[in-house]
Amino acid sequence: DTGVSQDPRHKITKRGQNVTFRCDPISEHNRLYWYRQTLGQGPEFLTYFQNEAQLEKSRLLSDRFSAERPKGSFSTLEIQRTEQGDSAMYLCASSPGTGDVKLFFGSGTQLSVL
């Protein structure tokens, strides 16, 4: 068990640019989640995958955000035309496909939009 891996750890970009983050879940975990966290707040749910299917999306996930999980393994989160308000920590979590939902989080990607 190598844990949930996220890449990159930090990303600095200029407003209007596109960015993409990657998440590698724990092997054989069917469920994958993306959260966003701003300073001083708890994580906010963005979206959830069961294998390759995106089953739930928060209203926080505007049309500039897109997430994929091809083949049900790693996932990517893309933000198009970034805005300063997108600056946050983006957290990925995974959990087994059966049983109670215990989430295993990665260390996150810190995005700064200048």
Place this chain on the structure above:
Amino acid sequence: DAKTTQPNSMESNEEEPVHLPCNHSTISGTDYIHWYRQLPSQGPEYVIHGLTSNVNNRMASLAIAEDRKSSTLILHRATLRDAAVYYCILRVLNNNDMRFGAGTRLTVKP
């Protein structure tokens, strides 16, 4: 959605027990009570969860009130490494949306 209320911050001395409270007066019968903690510069980490009965594991104990409208996370002997933000979360059965609040920031003094 059922919500939780936690104090913004708490302090503890090292080696002493810590009781972190959580109020969830609108909890429903199928809501599980989950606790996570977040150390600086890390993602949240699962601590413990329960439904009705008190629970113990190697990290902590969870005491659930008889009416389930409140719960307490108990760290039996706080260490400096327990300094973190602790989140109390209600998870609806079969719902995959875990909603975190602002949590309680625990400071442990040597």
